[in-house]
Amino acid sequence: MDTKLTQPAKKFNWFSLFWEGVTHMSILGKTLWIVVIIKLMVMFGILKPFFFPDFLNSKCQNDKDKAAYVIEQLIDRTNHTP
Amino acid sequence: MEILNASLVNWSRAQFAMTAAYHWLFVPLTLGLGVMMAIMETNYVRTGDEKWRKTAKFWQTIFGINFAIGVATGIILEFQFGTNWSNYSWFVGDIFGAPLAIEAIVAFFLEATFISIMFFGWNRVSKKAHLTATWLTILGATLSAYWILVANAWMQYPVGMNFNPDTVRNEMTDFWAVALSPVAVNKFFHAVLSGWGLGASFVVGVGSWYLLKKRHVDFALKSIKMGAAFGFISFILLAVTGDGSAYQVAQKQPMKLASMEGLYKGKTGAGMVAFGILNPNKQAYNDSIDPYYFKIELPKLLSLLGYRDINAFVPGINDIVDGGYTLPDGEKALSFDEKKERGQLAIQALANYRKAKQEGRDADAAEYKNTLQENYAYFGYGYLKTGQDSIPHVPLTFYSFHLMVIIGFYFILMFAIVWYFGHKKKMESAKWLQYIALWSIPLAYLAGQLGWIVAEVGRQPWTIQDVLPVQAAVSGLSTGNVITTFILFATLFTLLLVAEVTILVKQIKKGPEI
Numbered sequence: 001m002d003t004k005l006t007q008p009a010k011k012f013n014w015f016s017l018f019w020e021g022v023t024h025m026s027i028l029g030k031t032l033w034i035v036v037i038i039k040l041m042v043m044f045g046i047l048k049p050f051f052f053p054d055f056l057n058s059k060c061q062n063d064k065d066k067a068a069y070v071i072e073q074l075i076d077r078t079n080h081t082p
Numbered sequence: 083m084e085i086l087n088a089s090l091v092n093w094s095r096a097q098f099a100m101t102a103a104y105h106w107l108f109v110p111l112t113l114g115l116g117v118m119m120a121i122m123e124t125n126y127v128r129t130g131d132e133k134w135r136k137t138a139k140f141w142q143t144i145f146g147i148n149f150a151i152g153v154a155t156g157i158i159l160e161f162q163f164g165t166n167w168s169n170y171s172w173f174v175g176d177i178f179g180a181p182l183a184i185e186a187i188v189a190f191f192l193e194a195t196f197i198s199i200m201f202f203g204w205n206r207v208s209k210k211a212h213l214t215a216t217w218l219t220i221l222g223a224t225l226s227a228y229w230i231l232v233a234n235a236w237m238q239y240p241v242g243m244n245f246n247p248d249t250v251r252n253e254m255t256d257f258w259a260v261a262l263s264p265v266a267v268n269k270f271f272h273a274v275l276s277g278w279g280l281g282a283s284f285v286v287g288v289g290s291w292y293l294l295k296k297r298h299v300d301f302a303l304k305s306i307k308m309g310a311a312f313g314f315i316s317f318i319l320l321a322v323t324g325d326g327s328a329y330q331v332a333q334k335q336p337m338k339l340a341s342m343e344g345l346y347k348g349k350t351g352a353g354m355v356a357f358g359i360l361n362p363n364k365q366a367y368n369d370s371i372d373p374y375y376f377k378i379e380l381p382k383l384l385s386l387l388g389y390r391d392i393n394a395f396v397p398g399i400n401d402i403v404d405g406g407y408t409l410p411d412g413e414k415a416l417s418f419d420e421k422k423e424r425g426q427l428a429i430q431a432l433a434n435y436r437k438a439k440q441e442g443r444d445a446d447a448a449e450y451k452n453t454l455q456e457n458y459a460y461f462g463y464g465y466l467k468t469g470q471d472s473i474p475h476v477p478l479t480f481y482s483f484h485l486m487v488i489i490g491f492y493f494i495l496m497f498a499i500v501w502y503f504g505h506k507k508k509m510e511s512a513k514w515l516q517y518i519a520l521w522s523i524p525l526a527y528l529a530g531q532l533g534w535i536v537a538e539v540g541r542q543p544w545t546i547q548d549v550l551p552v553q554a555a556v557s558g559l560s561t562g563n564v565i566t567t568f569i570l571f572a573t574l575f576t577l578l579l580v581a582e583v584t585i586l587v588k589q590i591k592k593g594p595e596i
Contacts, residue, residue: 012206012207017198017203017206017207018198020206021198028147028589031585032147032150032585033150035150035151035578035581036150036154039153039154039578043157043158047158047161047570047574048161051165051563051566052161053164054164055165055559056164056171063249067250067251070168070169070172070173071432071436074173074250074429074554075432075433077465077553078429078464078465
């Protein structure tokens, strides 16, 4: 008879991995996460919408217009290149 | 029509260069340190030695800091494609978009998935599962690098596409020609190895700092011994892939090679400049001024590197502009003027094609399309005025290349000495070598930046070699807008860099938990 007690193996769980990882993060880990979040907010919340709009989308309604705009640019740049 | 001026073009270039340079401060350490920490963790799993686990965990923390600060800095480059380089983006979108999309997917699924296990899973998954996650994380990062370099390699050597004048886009006709371009494959190994070399110099340098402080001596010696071996092998392989790069550049971008070497007049059995000082008075390719004040040349080496034949003819800048020399395939090289004529034919054919299509003249349109395709290979030359316009900045390319090579050979020597001293158990007492190793860390970063300067400045004036010069690629924004965003980016990246260095230094000072 096997008298040895064994603990059932803990099943891997993605949620608990993340939850325990996040809730037990060190100060360094938390600092880095804050840096990442602020960085992404600045990039996508400020820089992209206000300073880096898609140039062609701002000039053209659809792909056909974009093609027409670019072809005009490519042709005209031969006469106006610095 | 927007007014295009040199200032707009140059600020747009400067902005991209600045953001790419900052991005490349973070990426190589991720690539190099990632492999090293994975090797250390492998040692732990193989031996069960807790010291290896703690060593790996320390370097993983450093990896994590660099990764967190550096993550998404590459996205800034993609922002610029859409805003500052809209003609380029549209023109090449079908080609460029595919590798960038694959990169995003690979990065997301591999790195993001397994990095969480790597950081959170130390006591929650088995040793082998954790080790697998570590290796898969770095594999994801390395594969991401591959796809970015496929995109860049296509700019250097555009293949696998056909230009569609209806959509005004280059459309991919052969995915594998793009994905497995010999330029891409060589560039991948060279760039990744440069990251491995940087990672090794970082580990050896930081380890040396601990020895100087007489702290965590055992940990430091372990890290240094491994770092030295890894670094030595990496830099030897870098020399091999550097040779491969020279070969590819000679075949596909001869003007870049000529600029790298300050070679104006081509030679049979051309030597390679080991060391030289260019004459700053040489302003034009066709003036009679000697390009060098002084040089030491290794005979025949450039011919060997570029063409695998010590007696091969290596064209100089003058030969490439004037044409007439025999190409490796036996054809006669076209002159700049001949290429310009073909480029202008191609651009005019595009204009005529558009008009013919609008007017419903299908037969004429077909003829113009034919003319366009016949001359498309020289499309970009139609925008250039003189031969001088087709030449990159020779001094910047030359000095960047030679300084990079000198640093590379320096590291081979340094790692060999450190490896020897580590093997002979003399490293702990060799203070002079510890200082050298520590202060060599910035040199590894410098070499990486110089390599990219060679690659990108050497490709000028092209965004796509021979097909699209910078002046045709740039968006017609106001120069003021670009200057504003340049300053914004410079500020953001500098803050990130200061944050990284501050946090890294603090963590290094804290030391490993051994």
